[in-house]
Amino acid sequence: MSGNTFGNLIKIHSFGESHGPAIGGIIEGFPAGLEVDFEKIGKELLRRKTNQGIFSSPRIEPDQLEILSGIFEGKTLGTPIAFLVRNMGGKPGDYEKLSQVYRPSHADYTWSTKFGFRDYRGGGRSSARETLSRVVAGAFAKQYLQLRGIKIQAWVQQIGNVESQVQQSFDFDAIEKSPLRCPDAQAESKMLDLIESLHKTGDSVGGIIQAKISGLPVGWGEPVFDKFQALIAHAMLSINAVKGFDYGSGFENVHQTGSQLNDEFVNVDGKISTISNHSGGIQGGITNGQDVDFRVAFKPVASISKTQNSVDMLGNPVEISIGGRHDVCVLPRAVPIVEAMAALVCMDMALMSLSNKI
Amino acid sequence: MSGNTFGNLIKIHSFGESHGPAIGGIIEGFPAGLEVDFEKIGKELLRRKTNQGIFSSPRIEPDQLEILSGIFEGKTLGTPIAFLVRNMGGKPGDYEKLSQVYRPSHADYTWSTKFGFRDYRGGGRSSARETLSRVVAGAFAKQYLQLRGIKIQAWVQQIGNVESQVQQSFDFDAIEKSPLRCPDAQAESKMLDLIESLHKTGDSVGGIIQAKISGLPVGWGEPVFDKFQALIAHAMLSINAVKGFDYGSGFENVHQTGSQLNDEFVNVDGKISTISNHSGGIQGGITNGQDVDFRVAFKPVASISKTQNSVDMLGNPVEISIGGRHDVCVLPRAVPIVEAMAALVCMDMALMSLSNKI
Amino acid sequence: MSGNTFGNLIKIHSFGESHGPAIGGIIEGFPAGLEVDFEKIGKELLRRKTNQGIFSSPRIEPDQLEILSGIFEGKTLGTPIAFLVRNMGGKPGDYEKLSQVYRPSHADYTWSTKFGFRDYRGGGRSSARETLSRVVAGAFAKQYLQLRGIKIQAWVQQIGNVESQVQQSFDFDAIEKSPLRCPDAQAESKMLDLIESLHKTGDSVGGIIQAKISGLPVGWGEPVFDKFQALIAHAMLSINAVKGFDYGSGFENVHQTGSQLNDEFVNVDGKISTISNHSGGIQGGITNGQDVDFRVAFKPVASISKTQNSVDMLGNPVEISIGGRHDVCVLPRAVPIVEAMAALVCMDMALMSLSNKI
């Protein structure tokens, strides 16, 4: 019950503190017989790690993934797939000065109060390093979904007040070539300027990631409480720094009327479809065969080098400036995390739908 | 696994089709010994039922709740609390004409495809009548939370393009006196005009419900996947017609920077607090003792009397106009549903927190 | 978490106190499209109710089952199947005298201590009347299993010290014709004598129910913790008055050696089989295609009219004699309960096995 498991039939059990021995997890419920493409998993880990172009750091090697069980002769066994990635272990000294302080908008205070103490090194379990386990599990789920013709693609739609003017269709492969994972080159240029200026002032910025799931069959999603959108929302709001989720017509179209937003059905060459997709691919919590598209709002990362006021564990006022290398904007790196969580939900829905009918 | 249960330690198992014999549920995991206030439960059912002021219908009696188990001598037994409300049973003829048609943006098509057939009478299980079970369960949870000093209040923040200019603090009791459950009388007046005009054209409209949870202790919420906001988001997106959720700084403040949005800690009379609440009362997925505030976006109801194009089950094009009495805007009636789901999440978090420490 | 749900993919959520308004439950996860045979369900309820031959009471009508949801046009909808049976409501006076007393080997004392108070009328939720919900859910599961060629049959193997000399094969239909559900007429005659003599002295007796599941495919059961036998054991030990469970070679053959008990594989007409079945149809927690056979030990019912010493709620010594009509031996009536729980496990295993392989 303490919240480190996600999923119903395909589950990720996650573990690890950011500066403990390792981060990892167990993927439970994965069917037997999938030929695992480890190169693809490595690529996802690399996508999560690199923040291309912003800091002209040399190419970073992906975290070293070790598989502990569940795969034999290159195929999934149907047994738990356990994996881990060792943590590098920063210098203890770097963290001890933060051990007595509650960083603003971090989990230090809430975590300490809930559990009585905390692993203060780099945020411990509250660190976004935990998302590594999600990306590994999601990379497995993606391979399952690929067999069923399903593709999940996310991108950076907005950073600060710079919005991408996304066209209805664009080259998905172009997203990965963009340092910010933004398909609109003009917007991206402005985003880079914004990030650079905030980097100088020691500040940070959030934004919006948008995602599209295509190739879904009709009929996934479990009414009443486990509607497709409800599980996706749960998944997204479980990601660090996420503040909001919407799909289809979302928040932006609440001013429109029913006659404007209803998606009329049409028969296209013997196949029932809709002429519009304000429903975002889901009706009554169940996929309708159209693309599922959704948006995820991220707040700016809480770690900034600008000086802030706060208190220590005894309640004494302190001034802190969070040192070390921090991302000004995590959104480009969060793109594969959003995709991973969406992939886990989709695969879960696929397995749950196996028993729809007698 | 088929999605009719919500919760971990306190659960609602929901059942019922809108035109079957009854709607109801089982509340499982409710601790023993609560003196149940049935009048309060009745009031919540009435709140869900009435759409005051819009149609000047006489006062409507609440759905008749029958408790089947779990309460003895006025107190909860610690056993499952089963309950039901009988359905009135509309005239079959009213629905048969819709039995072969897929209504736009309804669940008819997805449901039929998923399960092979459907109860077409009034939407069957996909009808919002299902939310009745949520309101009953939420009314129990509210009584538990009240003992712990926690209050949950939602209101209508926006209908169509009319936004309430909510002040930082306002009279919560005033919300219930408002026919639209909107605390801003000027906005409400414009909302009523909008609803009336759409009523004439047979159209519908959505909007935004906002909610606040106050009195929460520090330490509720289960990292990593069951963060407080993740369970609230799951709860909200499971409600019919909901298209989005955000909390704290949400979607609207993504353009702001970390230094603007971080909530600095202060010591107020020996109690650690924050000077602002952009975090929306949650840090690292765990409550920090400040109010939790969140917003829920609703699309317009799909049932409109305006003529729409669609297809029947064979894929033939049809024109339909959905008759009967339909709400132009469901938001006022959705307010108690939002509160009920939030109450269930809060109580679940309360029970889960009992085992935080040795 | 409070234990009123059984199952993983097909679940029964049970509710009801023996003298509250109703006993019932929700069957969740039942696939859509089964044509329900209600006559069969009624027969199972009657099997649970009648204790034929022992008391020459006239034929008893089954408890009146009401279906509240989940079935439309005679078929399962894929939605929760809620049902209830109204309780007759004994005279309150009958129970008030027991309200302050802890009956020996009943749940009065443990229940009161756990929950702070209890519904003392007829045992409340601890009454075996609760098994009614199991029988209804099991009757649905049996209909699903029948489609897959699976049959579950239990019988009375031993009452007191009288053992049935069961032959390796016997006429299953004969079991139901036997008043005691014992296939060995000679043993049955002695059992009846024993029951009659205990009836006179106001005492009770237990025994052993045996069961066989035939027609199972190879491959059901989930290693490691949800082995087929583990879920069956869980199911059986959850039944009132059950004290033990074994299967295959069980307790009785622990003195034999590996070479005596191992089941050698043979090829019979191209089909792999075993020459013996000491494994009881399960190897490594997974069905091997042979019959699953198991035994369930029942203690004597705790309600006896013989005078017993006990204490009241204040700890004062009391003498009690439990009046009313009590079964001397519940085993014949427990036969359909054992079958129902086995059916629920089998169906659960069937649904879980849908995602074994890619």
Place this chain on the structure above:
Amino acid sequence: MSGNTFGNLIKIHSFGESHGPAIGGIIEGFPAGLEVDFEKIGKELLRRKTNQGIFSSPRIEPDQLEILSGIFEGKTLGTPIAFLVRNMGGKPGDYEKLSQVYRPSHADYTWSTKFGFRDYRGGGRSSARETLSRVVAGAFAKQYLQLRGIKIQAWVQQIGNVESQVQQSFDFDAIEKSPLRCPDAQAESKMLDLIESLHKTGDSVGGIIQAKISGLPVGWGEPVFDKFQALIAHAMLSINAVKGFDYGSGFENVHQTGSQLNDEFVNVDGKISTISNHSGGIQGGITNGQDVDFRVAFKPVASISKTQNSVDMLGNPVEISIGGRHDVCVLPRAVPIVEAMAALVCMDMALMSLSNKI
């Protein structure tokens, strides 16, 4: 859903194949703040490993446990406790000859059929090496229970046809000094003779392990389906080679009457107790404060060096003799496994009972 998790509020997620990289697990839901005694955990691993006295092998080092997360400064963090033990990796050649053969009463055939293929090396995930994860998790649970004054002790009660003549009370510490974990020295001597003779003929033998849980409070166990005994039975039947479970009066006293087996209540110095304990410490599925005692039947290990007939994967008849060092009797090593699983159930019940009352 695929059965590698045990528990409700305190859970073990287990992973690993016997000849894969590692065996391990995640303990989820363990409260924060326990000072972990690693020496005790090491001792439990050693208890599981050594079969003292039977083979006069030198003292064996315990499997090397590595903790990956969940512990900081020697205390549990309230986060998942992940751990692993590396496998030694036998010579592949040893197993390849068995890769095409179905060993009698092993899981080879059922596993291959269920999942389409299997890790044939040493049984893969069906190997009893998996129980290592249970022992680690159980060792944590024991430390929690010790804080609450609860002790769990199991011993070898019977091997083959040699029964221990256990006295009502005996020196528990003596059990661990016994090579066979049998407290009756005379019986033990005969058991050793039996084991030696079977060792010579290449055969194996089973028996009965008995266990006692003392110090339990009144009120643990969740009616209806999660009765204390039901979860213990589930736990025990999930252990490799277990064929049966009973508790209290069990199978052996089914011939006795209600008046003989009912446990009359008495007031002993102001504390309600029972004069006998045929209930085995549980009434209505809830602990009554008396000792819980239960028995677990084990079949002989299936691996024997005696020649057996079987078939290969193509159904061709083969003769096999299973080489390598195999235990003639696993019961002494299974004692800590029985205790570990009982400890996990007890701790789960403890946590679940935190929300019994308002």
